[in-house]
Amino acid sequence: MALNTRFISESPSDIDAWVRAVYTGFFTPPELITHMEERRAKQDFSRARGVFDGDRCVATFRSFDQELTVPGGAIVTSNAVSAVTVAATHRRRGLLSGLMTEDLAAARERGAAAATLIAAEYRIYGRFGFGPAASAARWEVDVHRAGLDPRWTLPGAEGSLAFADAEEVRKLGPELHERFRRGRAGAVHRPPLWWERNTGAVRFDPEPWKERFWVLHRDAEGVPQGLAAFRVEERSVNGAPNTRATVMGLLAATPAAERALWRFLLSIDWLATLDTGMCDPDSLLPGLLPDPRAALLKEQADFLWLRPLDVPRLLEARGYAAEGSLVLDIRDPLGLSGGRFLLDAGPEGASCAPTSRPADLTLGAGTFAKLYLGEVTAAKLAALGELDEDTARASDRADLLFRTGRRPWCPDGF
Numbered sequence: 001m002a003l004n005t006r007f008i009s010e011s012p013s014d015i016d017a018w019v020r021a022v023y024t025g026f027f028t029p030p031e032l033i034t035h036m037e038e039r040r041a042k043q044d045f046s047r048a049r050g051v052f053d054g055d056r057c058v059a060t061f062r063s064f065d066q067e068l069t070v071p072g073g074a075i076v077t078s079n080a081v082s083a084v085t086v087a088a089t090h091r092r093r094g095l096l097s098g099l100m101t102e103d104l105a106a107a108r109e110r111g112a113a114a115a116t117l118i119a120a121e122y123r124i125y126g127r128f129g130f131g132p133a134a135s136a137a138r139w140e141v142d143v144h145r146a147g148l149d150p151r152w153t154l155p156g157a158e159g160s161l162a163f164a165d166a167e168e169v170r171k172l173g174p175e176l177h178e179r180f181r182r183g184r185a186g187a188v189h190r191p192p193l194w195w196e197r198n199t200g201a202v203r204f205d206p207e208p209w210k211e212r213f214w215v216l217h218r219d220a221e222g223v224p225q226g227l228a229a230f231r232v233e234e235r236s237v238n239g240a241p242n243t244r245a246t247v248m249g250l251l252a253a254t255p256a257a258e259r260a261l262w263r264f265l266l267s268i269d270w271l272a273t274l275d276t277g278m279c280d281p282d283s284l285l286p287g288l289l290p291d292p293r294a295a296l297l298k299e300q301a302d303f304l305w306l307r308p309l310d311v312p313r314l315l316e317a318r319g320y321a322a323e324g325s326l327v328l329d330i331r332d333p334l335g336l337s338g339g340r341f342l343l344d345a346g347p348e349g350a351s352c353a354p355t356s357r358p359a360d361l362t363l364g365a366g367t368f369a370k371l372y373l374g375e376v377t378a379a380k381l382a383a384l385g386e387l388d389e390d391t392a393r394a395s396d397r398a399d400l401l402f403r404t405g406r407r408p409w410c411p412d413g414f
């Protein structure tokens with residue numbers, strides 16, 4: 001029977017077949033897929049595509065509009081790609097390739113500046129012009145060795161800390177996150193459903209909900225500036241507490257709030273080990289400790305992937321540390337965003353347009369993604385052989401322009 005690729009309809013049977021296919025693709029046994037009615041009511045299936053073999057859904061793909069913060073704090077619309085699966089029975093026949101090329105072309109047509117995704121495996125998406133644009137890291141801290149003063153409490157002038165319940169988090173979290181994400185390249189918007197799912201109000205994930213503690217930082221004026229969630233595993237050794245805490249998320253709109261939350265987490269009595277969970281790759285944490293060696297880097301990996309769909313729009317949107325101009329020749333494997341562009345940039349703004357001038361730098365769309373948010377320097381990409389310098393010191397000139405304060409970070413999977 002011929003395979004049929006189409007958007008799924010709003011009918012319960014179509015949505016259910018599609019959702020089941022997604023979970024099968026991610027190895028979740030069918031018995032664990034529950035709460036279908038709630039899913040149908042809450043989740044957005046408007047751009048969910050499926051490939052059907054008869055009435056069986058054998059491949060899934062969904063995209064949705066996402067707001068992505070770029071260096072300097074501007075926001076661009078990205079086409080976020082999610083729920084990519086091809087049944088093991090139908091793999092390596094080009095189903096993903098068909099779905100991806102169709103979706104990216106439509107996104108370009110709609111005017112999305114980029115596409116974004118979180119890659120399950122590193123080697124899937126480079127061929128489609130994506131590159132790793134922001135990473136994540138996890139540390140394990142030996143609390144006793146860290147050297148923080150065990151008498152520490154937050155000085156009043158630096159605000160206050162308080163435990164919060166899930167309802168308070170749903171009330172105060174979204175506005176705090178709005179301020180956080182505008183200050184961090186790589187961050188994406190959180191739809192209301194994110195807060196419901198991540199505070200246990202809506203439960204339809206196959207994994208059982210794990211309760212957590214929330215702690216909220218307010219500045220001296222009482223404005224919420226930081227929020228952390230953590231879980232605790234009680235253990236004891238020789239009758240003494242040897243507790244392990246795992247951070248489930250920490251975001252802060254100010255460095256003061258970030259410092260306060262890490263110090264708070266590391267000052268909880270009984271705690272022997274703090275696992276940061278996958279977090280900001282440029283976290284303040286190791287540097288904040290009197291003995292930074294107490295924090296062992298356990299994981300460091302790519303997280304947010306990006307592919308340009310409109311290079312001039314992306315380059316005009318971001319901020320620049322210095323004045324300068326550069327001609328970038330972008331090679332796009334799918335022919336969607338390539339070309340030679342002249343960037344005239346400065347701290348006051350930038351313009352970017354197609355040009356026939358000779359290139360300073362030649363790079364693929366996926367390499368552009370590595371450079372764009374500030375994840376990797378042009379000098380390093382040149383050293384890796386991923387980027388060609390067509391004029392002398394072009395990568396140094398690019399790095400003066402593209403330099404960012406902190407590395408990009410996307411705290412959210414999607």
Ligand SMILES: CC(=O)SCCNC(=O)CCNC(=O)[C@H](O)C(C)(C)COP(=O)(O)OP(=O)(O)OC[C@H]1O[C@@H](n2cnc3c(N)ncnc32)[C@H](O)[C@@H]1OP(=O)(O)O
Nearest residue numbers: 082083084085086091092093094095096097117118120123
């Ligand atoms: C954003 C997200 O949702 S990430 C989640 C991705 N999904 C998963 O990891 C679930 C398990 N895997 C799968 O469902 C499938 O194997 C997919 C979706 C990764 C690939 O789907 P397929 O339909 O098999 O891909 P398709 O046939 O279009 O392959 C295109 C090319 O990519 C290559 N490719 C596909 N998957 C992989 C992979 N996991 N690793 C390396 N290469 C891959 C193929 O070999 C092929 O190369 P070729 O053109 O040189 O022959």
